[in-house]
Amino acid sequence: MSLATVSQWMQQAAEAVPAAPSNQAPAAAAINTGDTAWVLVCSILVLMMSIPGLALFYGGLVRRKNVLSILMQCLAAACVISLFWHAIGYSLAFSPGNGFIGGLDWAFFKGVSLDTPYTNYGATIPHAAFAIFQMHFAVITPAVVAGAFAERMRFPGFVLFILLWTLAVYCPIAHWVWSDTGFMSVLNPEVQGAGKAVYDFAGGAVIEVTCGISGLICALVLGKRKGYPNHMSPPHNLPLAVTGACLLWIGWIGFNAGSALGANGLAVNAVLVTQLATAAAGITWALLDTWVHGKPTVLGLISGVIAGLVAATPTAGYVTPGAGILLGVAASALAWIFVIKLKNRFGYDDTLDVFGVHGIAGIVGTLGAGFFASKLVNPSVVTQTGWAQTINQIKGIAIIAIYAAVVTYVLLKLINRFTKLRASNHEETVGLDVTQHKESAYTIID
Amino acid sequence: MSLATVSQWMQQAAEAVPAAPSNQAPAAAAINTGDTAWVLVCSILVLMMSIPGLALFYGGLVRRKNVLSILMQCLAAACVISLFWHAIGYSLAFSPGNGFIGGLDWAFFKGVSLDTPYTNYGATIPHAAFAIFQMHFAVITPAVVAGAFAERMRFPGFVLFILLWTLAVYCPIAHWVWSDTGFMSVLNPEVQGAGKAVYDFAGGAVIEVTCGISGLICALVLGKRKGYPNHMSPPHNLPLAVTGACLLWIGWIGFNAGSALGANGLAVNAVLVTQLATAAAGITWALLDTWVHGKPTVLGLISGVIAGLVAATPTAGYVTPGAGILLGVAASALAWIFVIKLKNRFGYDDTLDVFGVHGIAGIVGTLGAGFFASKLVNPSVVTQTGWAQTINQIKGIAIIAIYAAVVTYVLLKLINRFTKLRASNHEETVGLDVTQHKESAYTIID
Amino acid sequence: MSLATVSQWMQQAAEAVPAAPSNQAPAAAAINTGDTAWVLVCSILVLMMSIPGLALFYGGLVRRKNVLSILMQCLAAACVISLFWHAIGYSLAFSPGNGFIGGLDWAFFKGVSLDTPYTNYGATIPHAAFAIFQMHFAVITPAVVAGAFAERMRFPGFVLFILLWTLAVYCPIAHWVWSDTGFMSVLNPEVQGAGKAVYDFAGGAVIEVTCGISGLICALVLGKRKGYPNHMSPPHNLPLAVTGACLLWIGWIGFNAGSALGANGLAVNAVLVTQLATAAAGITWALLDTWVHGKPTVLGLISGVIAGLVAATPTAGYVTPGAGILLGVAASALAWIFVIKLKNRFGYDDTLDVFGVHGIAGIVGTLGAGFFASKLVNPSVVTQTGWAQTINQIKGIAIIAIYAAVVTYVLLKLINRFTKLRASNHEETVGLDVTQHKESAYTIID
Amino acid sequence: MKYIIAIIQPDRLDEVLQKLEEKNIHLVTVTQVMGHGRQKGIAEVYRSHKEGGSLLRKIKLEIGVNEEFVQPAIDAILGGAQSGNIGDGKIFVVDIEKCVRIRTGEIGTAAIG
Amino acid sequence: MKYIIAIIQPDRLDEVLQKLEEKNIHLVTVTQVMGHGRQKGIAEVYRSHKEGGSLLRKIKLEIGVNEEFVQPAIDAILGGAQSGNIGDGKIFVVDIEKCVRIRTGEIGTAAIG
Amino acid sequence: MKYIIAIIQPDRLDEVLQKLEEKNIHLVTVTQVMGHGRQKGIAEVYRSHKEGGSLLRKIKLEIGVNEEFVQPAIDAILGGAQSGNIGDGKIFVVDIEKCVRIRTGEIGTAAIG
C-alpha cells in the first residue's frame, strides 16, 4: 500500500465525518449573525459553568485531599461527554425518532449543517450551533451529579458511569422534553396541540430534577463517607467555592438566556428572570440562616443562589420577573428546609446536596414554569397555563424522576460488577487525589 | 376561597409585574440582534466584574480572617441591588422625571419593553436590555465603596448602607448625568443644547468619583482599623487579588464598550481606549514603584491597571486612543502619588484605597473626557470640547462629590442609630468571617 | 505660551493619533453587527486567555516563591505588548509592505478605521476590530514563551526580551503567514494562486511553533534551574493551574472561532473542531498516563487539553471535526512521548514544557491543517490539500522555526549585555517574588 | 510532667484523637508537618517528574501530661496510629519543668489538664 | 537555658509579641497550630453541618531563653494572652541542654539571645 | 537520646537535608514557621505599606537522635545553613526521656533511628 493511498484513505476517513455539507441552499437566508453570535457566546458560557465554575464550586467544598478528584471529574465530563455527544448523543436526543428516543441519523453530526438552521431548533442560527449549545448542557449534567458522591467514588467507575448515564438517562429524557418528536415536548405538534407538553425552558426537569434524583440514588447506593455525619471537615477553601458559584451564576445567564436561541426579547426576559430569581433566592437562604444560626453564612448565600438559578432554569422563558422572584424565594426556602432541617433525619450522605438543592429547586421551578407560564412572555408556545399545565408538569416530573431513579440504580449495580465504584477505606482516608490520581493539590512548605 | 381562586390570584399577582407588553408595534423594526447580543454579553461581563472580579481582588488583599466578609459583601450587593434596581432603582434613575430624580413609572420595569427600544437609551436594543446593563452598574458601585471600610464594618449595617446609599446617592447622580431629563445630561436636549452637559461615557463621575468620595467619608466616619498604620498584615493571597484584577480588566472592557449600546464603531473605540489607557497606567505605576522601591510590584501594577480602567471609563467613547493613553498615565501617576506619598500624612484608613485609586483616577478621567472629547470619535454628542467643556466637567464633579459626601455622611450617622456599623474590638481581632458569618475561609490541616 | 495654547496643543497631540477617520463612506454598508459583536467578544476571550488564564495555569505549576513572578510576566505582556502593537506592531505585521515585513503606514492605528472594514481582514467588521483581535494574539504569544524560562529569569530582562522578540520575531512571522502581502500567506493572491501558501487558521505555526522553538532556545541559553532535574518541587497549587487551564480552554474557543472573523459557519466549525480535538487530546494524555503510571493525573489531562487546543489552532477553520479528533489524539500522544519519555534524556530545562507541548502539538497541527484541509469546510481558500499542501506546511514550519531560533538566540545574547537575564543563585533560591518584586504571594499565619 | 511529641500519618489523626479521648486525654496541640524518613509514600507524578517522596505529609501531636498519663497517652497513640507500615512515625517524651494555664495563671500539675 | 512553648489564641499574637519586646525578649518562633481542648469556639456553620469546634486555630510560640528571662517571658505571655476565657492556652517550660547560633557557631547562653 | 530543634532559613532546607543524609541522619520532621528576630529581611512593599519584616518565614527541623549523633547533626546543620548573615537561626538540644517507634512499638535508642 503506497503512502499516497494511506494518506488518501486517512483523508477520506476524516471527511467521512463531515461537519456538514453546506449546500442546503435557500434556507441559509434565515441565518442571523446576531442570534448566532449570541448562541455561540452562550455555549461558551455554559462550558465555563462546568469548567471551571462547577469544578471550583464543588472543589472548594470538599476536603483538601479530594479537591483534585472533583476537578478531574468535571474535566473528564467535559472531554468524554463532548466526544460522546458528537458521536451519538446529540442524534439520540434530538434527531427525529419515536417519542422515546431519537435515531442515529445525526450521529457524528452528519447532516447537522454549519450554516443553515434546523428550523425547530432555532430558525435563525446554524443547526450545528444549536447542537454545540446542547453539547455543553450534556457535559454539565453528569458533572452536577458528581456532587452527590464526592469524596468517595473511584475514578474509573466514574467515567463509565457518566458515559452510560448520559446514554441511558440524559439522552432519552432530553429527547422526551426538547426534541420535536419527544412525547412530552412543546416542539412536538401533536403533544403540544393536545395540551400535553411539559414546559421546561432550559432544563429544570431535564437537567435539575434528573440530576437531583440520580444523585440521591448514587448517594444511597454508594453509602456514607467514613465519619459521616459527625466527623466532617469544613469546606477546605470557601473562596474557591465562592469563585465557582460566581462563575456558575455568570454562565447560567447564558445557559438560560441562550435557550431563547437568539438575541431577542425572550432572551432578555430570561436574563432578567434569572438575575432576579437568583438574587431573591440568595437573600432568602441568608435570611433563613440568620434566623436559625444568628448570622448569614457565605456558603448559605451561594447555596441559595444555586437554588435560585435552578428555579429560573425551567421558567426563564415562560414567566414574568415577578413570578420568577416568587419561585426563587420558594425554591430557596424549600431547599433550605430540606438541607438544613430534614436531610439529617434521613441519614443518607448526599455530599454536596445535589438532591437537596438541585432536585428540590428543580421541582419547584418546573412546577412554577407550568403554573405561571404567561402568554405575554412566550406567545408562541403557551396554550394553557395555571393548574391545567401544572398537572402536566407534575406528570412530567414524576415520569422523569422514576425513570432516572430506576435506570441510575441499574447502571450503578451493573458498573460495580466490572469496576468497584466505592473507594476502599484506605483510599478514602488517604484521599482520592493521591490514590486516584497520584497528585496532591497543594504543597505545604513554600 | 377555592384553590382555583387562589391560583388565579397568584397568577395575576405574578403578571401584575409584567416584564413588558410587547405590542408597541412599529418601532420593533429598529432592534438589531448584533447590538442586542453585544449589550447582553457586556451586561454579563459587568456582573462578572462584581462577582467574582471585585470580590477576589478585594478578598485577596485583606487578611485571611476577613476574606469571606468581602466576598459576602460583593455577593450581597449583587443580590440586594439587583432586586432594588428592578423594583424602583431603575425608574428613579432613568425614567422621565425632573432634573434631579426620575419618577416611579418604570418601577418593577413596568413599561420597560423586552423587544422594543427606548430610543434615547439605545435605539437598536430592547429597552429592558439597557435596564439590565445598567442594573449591573448599580450593583458594582456600592461593592467598590466596600473597599474603603473593609475589615471593620458589620454586615447588617453594610446591607442597610448599600440599599440606602443606592437609593439616595447613586440613583440621583445617575439620573443627573445619564437620564434624558437629568440636569447635567447630554441626553437632555435643553442641557446639551445649552452646552452645559457633563461628558461621562461609562461612569467616571457617576460611578468612580461617587465611589471614591463616599468611600473616603466611610473611612473617616468608621475610623481606623486596630493597629493601623503600623501593624498591618500584607495581603493574604496576592494571586487571588491578581485573578480578581484580571477579571476586572476583562469585564471592564464590556463595561466601557457596552456603553456604546451597540456593536458599532464607538464600541470599537471604547475597547481600544480602555485597553491602551489601562496598559499605559499599569506600566506607569510599575515604573514609579521601581523608581522609589527599586522593584516593580505586582500589587502596584494591578493598582495602576485599575487606575487606568477608571480613567478610561468616562473617556472611552469620547476621546482618541492617544488621549486615552495620556489620561491613563496621568491617572495612574496621580493615584500613585496620592496612595504612596500623600495618604499616610492624612492618617485616615481607606483600607483598599477606594478614594486614592477610584476617586483620583475618576477625577482625572472625567476632566480628560471633557478636555479631550473629540468629534471624530463621538460625532453625535460633542458640541464643545477643550477648556469650555472642562469647566462643565469640574462643575459636575464638584456637585457630585459634595452631594455624595454629604448624603453618605448623613446615611452613616443615621444607620448607626439602628445598627452598629463598626465591628467591636473583639469582632475585629477575631475577624469578620467568624464573627459576622460563622465561617472560616480555609482549613489549615489537610 | 498661554494656557489655551498648551491645551490646544495637547488636544492636537491627542488627535494626531486619530483612531480613524470614519468617512470612507460606502463600504460601511458591509459592516455586520453580529459579526462585529462576535469578534469583539472573541478578542475579550483571547485577553482572558493571557490574564488570568495562562497566568494562573503557569502560576499554579511553579513553586510558591515564584508564582507572582509568573503573574507579573503575563500582566506585563498584556500592558507592554498592547501599547507596542498599537504603536507599530500591528502596522509591521499587517500593513501592506513587502513579503517579509509590513510598513509603518498603520502605526498608531492610523487609517485603521473604526467603522469600515479592510476587506481582506474581515469584510464585515470594522478594521480596528480586527486589529484589536490581533492585539491579543500578540499579547499571549510572548507570555506563552515565558513558561520555558519560568523560575529563573530576571524581570527587567524579561520586559526587554518580549518587546524585542515581538518586534523581531513575532511581527515578521505574523506578516509572512497572515498579511495580504506575506510571502507564505493565503491572503496574498500571488502566493495563494501559485499554491505556495501555508494554511494556519489561528496560529499553529505563527504562534505555537514560534513559541515552542523560542522557548527551547531560551531554556538552553538560560540553563537549568538549581537542582534540576532531581530536586524539583511539585506544583504549588494544582487547583490554580486547573483554573487557568479551564480559562485557557474557554478563551481558546474565541481564539480559534474568532479567527473566522464573523459569526458564520466557519466559526461554528472552528468551535466544534476545537472542542472535539481538545476533548480527544485530554483523554489521550490521561490514557497514556494510566498506562504508564497506573493512574490518570490531573496535570496530565490538562496538559493533553493544551496540546489539543494547540492542535486545533491551525486546523479549526480548515478541517472537519473527524480530522480534528485525529489530530488532537496525535498531538497529545506525541507531546506526551516527548515530555514524559524523551525530554529527560536531552537534559535541558524547559520549565513548563513550552516546546514539549506547544512546539510539538503546533507542528502536528500545522502539518494536519495542510494534510486534512477540506474544501467543504473552507471553500474560499483551499486550492490544494493532502501531501502537496503538507509540503508547503513543512517548508513553512521549517522557515519559521529556523528564523525564530536564530533571532531568539541573538536577542538573548544581546539583551544579556545590557541586563543580566538569569537570576543569581541567591535570587533563585530565595525566589523571584521577593527578589524581583518585593512581595510574597501568600501569608502563612492567619 | 511530660511533654509528648508524636509524629503520625495524617489519615490517623481522627482515630488517635478518639483513642486519647477514651483515656481522658483531651488537650492536644496539632501541627501539620513534613516528614523526611525512610518511607517512600505513594509515588506522585507531575509530568516528567516523579515525586519519590522525600518529604511526606505528617501530623505532629503535642500533649503535656502528668506522669500517670504518659503510658495511657502512648498506648492511645499506638492504638490509633499503628498500621505496621513504614511511615507510622515516632513518639518522643520530654520532661517539663513548669506548666502554666494562661487563663488562670495556675502552675504545675494542676495546670496541665 | 530553657525552652518555653506557649499555645495562645491567634488574636493575641500581636499583643504577646509586644509584651515580650517590652521585656527585651526579641527572638521568638511562631507556628500556626490547631488545638484540641475544652474550649468550644464560636460555632461555625456549613450548611447542615455545625462545627462544634473539635480543633480550633491556635498559635504556638517557642522561645529559647536564659534562666533569668523565664519568669519575664511567662509574665509577658500571661499579660498579652490572658483573657480569662476558656481557650487561652498553656505555657510549658523545658530544659535546654545546648544552644547554637547558626550564624556564628557560638554555643550556650551567649548564643540564645 | 536528644531532640534537636533547629530554626533555619527556608532556602537552606535542601542543603541541610543533604548534609544530614551525608552523616546518615535520615529521619527529620520539618515545619513551616515564622521567626521574630533581629533580622530585617528583604523589605516587602504593599502599596503604601512597607513590611519591615517583623515575622519572617523560617523552617523548623526536629530530629531525635542518639547521643553519638548529636554533634554530627549540629555540624550538618551548621554546614548547610550557615551563611554568616543575620537570620541564620538557632539550634536547641533537649533531652529525650523516651522514644517509641509507632510501627513496631520498639522503645529507646533502637527506636529513634
Ligand SMILES: Nc1ncnc2c1ncn2[C@@H]1O[C@H](COP(=O)(O)OP(=O)(O)O)[C@@H](O)[C@H]1O
Ligand atoms: N528520629 C526522628 N526525628 C524526627 N522525626 C522523626 C524521627 N523518626 C521518625 N520521624 C518522623 O516520623 C516519620 C515516619 O518515619 P519513617 O522512618 O518513615 O517510618 P518508621 O518510623 O515507620 O520507620 C518521618 O517522616 C518523620 O517525620
Ligand SMILES: Nc1ncnc2c1ncn2[C@@H]1O[C@H](COP(=O)(O)OP(=O)(O)O)[C@@H](O)[C@H]1O
Ligand atoms: N496539656 C496540653 N497539651 C497540649 N496542648 C494543650 C494542653 N493544654 C492546652 N493545650 C492547648 O491549649 C489550647 C487551649 O486549651 P483549652 O483547654 O481550650 O483552654 P484552657 O487552657 O483555657 O482551659 C488547646 O486547644 C490546646 O491547643
Ligand SMILES: Nc1ncnc2c1ncn2[C@@H]1O[C@H](COP(=O)(O)OP(=O)(O)O)[C@@H](O)[C@H]1O
Ligand atoms: N531564642 C530563640 N528562641 C526562639 N527562636 C529563636 C531564638 N533565637 C532565634 N530564633 C529563631 O531564629 C530566627 C533567626 O534569628 P535572628 O535573630 O534573626 O538571627 P541570628 O540568630 O542570626 O541573630 C528567628 O527569626 C527565630 O525564628
